[in-house]
Amino acid sequence: MSNNQFKRGELYSFITGKASTAIARRLQKKFNAANLNLTIEQWSVLYHLWKQDGISQQELGNASFRDKPSITRLVDNLEKLQLVKRVSSESDRRMNLIYLTKQAQKLQEQTMELANETLNEALEGVSPDRIDVCREVLQIVYDNLK
Amino acid sequence: MSNNQFKRGELYSFITGKASTAIARRLQKKFNAANLNLTIEQWSVLYHLWKQDGISQQELGNASFRDKPSITRLVDNLEKLQLVKRVSSESDRRMNLIYLTKQAQKLQEQTMELANETLNEALEGVSPDRIDVCREVLQIVYDNLK
DNA sequence: TTTGGATAGTTGTATAAACAACTATATGTC
DNA sequence: GACATATAGTTGTTTATACAACTATCCAAA
Numbered sequence: 001m002s003n004n005q006f007k008r009g010e011l012y013s014f015i016t017g018k019a020s021t022a023i024a025r026r027l028q029k030k031f032n033a034a035n036l037n038l039t040i041e042q043w044s045v046l047y048h049l050w051k052q053d054g055i056s057q058q059e060l061g062n063a064s065f066r067d068k069p070s071i072t073r074l075v076d077n078l079e080k081l082q083l084v085k086r087v088s089s090e091s092d093r094r095m096n097l098i099y100l101t102k103q104a105q106k107l108q109e110q111t112m113e114l115a116n117e118t119l120n121e122a123l124e125g126v127s128p129d130r131i132d133v134c135r136e137v138l139q140i141v142y143d144n145l146k
Numbered sequence: 147m148s149n150n151q152f153k154r155g156e157l158y159s160f161i162t163g164k165a166s167t168a169i170a171r172r173l174q175k176k177f178n179a180a181n182l183n184l185t186i187e188q189w190s191v192l193y194h195l196w197k198q199d200g201i202s203q204q205e206l207g208n209a210s211f212r213d214k215p216s217i218t219r220l221v222d223n224l225e226k227l228q229l230v231k232r233v234s235s236e237s238d239r240r241m242n243l244i245y246l247t248k249q250a251q252k253l254q255e256q257t258m259e260l261a262n263e264t265l266n267e268a269l270e271g272v273s274p275d276r277i278d279v280c281r282e283v284l285q286i287v288y289d290n291l292k
Numbered sequence: 293t294t295t296g297g298a299t300a301g302t303t304g305t306a307t308a309a310a311c312a313a314c315t316a317t318a319t320g321t322c
Numbered sequence: 323g324a325c326a327t328a329t330a331g332t333t334g335t336t337t338a339t340a341c342a343a344c345t346a347t348c349c350a351a352a
Contacts, residue, residue: 012190014281015166017165018288022287024162040162044158069301069303071301089300092348096300096301133279136276137280146168171340187307187308203330216310235330240331241317241329
């Protein structure tokens with residue numbers, strides 16, 4: 001593949017992730033407007049816990065593509081907000097299992113609705129098959145680099 | 147557009163920008179391996195100055211999709227690294243015009259090469275027409291939300 | 293059973309982004 | 323010219339990420 005394949009503007013957009021940044025900002029604004037007092041990063045941790053509650057910080061890090069210190073601090077802040085609880089694992093005392101509080105369980109429906117709303121706004125005017133191509137390309141990019 | 151259009155995994159990937167994050171991390175590692183002592187964010191500012199030198203912080207912010215405080219601090223750090231210089235505009239004393247140093251001019255070729263290399267690795271196995279579709283979709287997303 | 297390596301998590305430090313509040317300068321209107 | 327308003331940039335605070343160094347626990351091999 002030749003280096004001449006990319007024009008400058010494309011290169012910059014790909015690397016800085018203009019589109020995904022714009023999506024995240026729009027969703028954050030919706031959270032703020034709804035007085036949710038929740039960052040997108042915190043939401044992305046809850047997102048994985050909604051799929052599977054009581055997983056370790058390590059597993060949360062793998063799922064959300066973050067290193068251990070990032071998870072430590074995100075869980076710190078989520079605990080302060082009383083959205084999760086650290087529970088030391090009985091089978092392996094090195095591990096903390098992270099559990100959602102009732103308050104966090106209540107957030108799922110509302111925030112997922114806002115996330116879907118944001119994606120609908122983002123992808124307005126794009127045909128489903130073009131969305132599919134884009135999604136597949138981004139998945140390949142991720143697989144190529146991880 | 148229905149809310150059922152997005153399965154959960156897709157939704158999360160779109161919003162968190164897994165692919166562009168992976169690209170940025172890979173490029174950062176290349177910078178580190180080359181002992182460049184430069185962050186991707188700093189590079190993205192230089193990127194715009196290589197296109198047009200001597201623009202204001204405000205213009206840099208518009209170009210790189212950042213707010214004024216972010217640019218203030220990025221320019222602070224780039225000045226410390228002796229890669230740019232703030233020059234107060236004579237026609238409007240509110241403005242700082244940002245100029246590349248000779249040292250920063252020298253970085254252009256090497257870093258753009260590494261950026262192209264990164265994109266080639268990222269997009270390996272993706273046909274040019276699928277890359278085009280993806281790029282167009284991301285542009286539409288950005289335009290829809292900005 | 294001891295020891296050495298692997299794994300889970302925390303802490304320190306630097307860089308960066310978002311938001312609000314602030315200073316300084318410019319500009320248009322009376 | 324004086325004043326209101328807009329614009330350019332800075333500073334403070336909180337949250338998040340990257341990387342290195344650290345502690346605690348587990349486990350396997352001698």
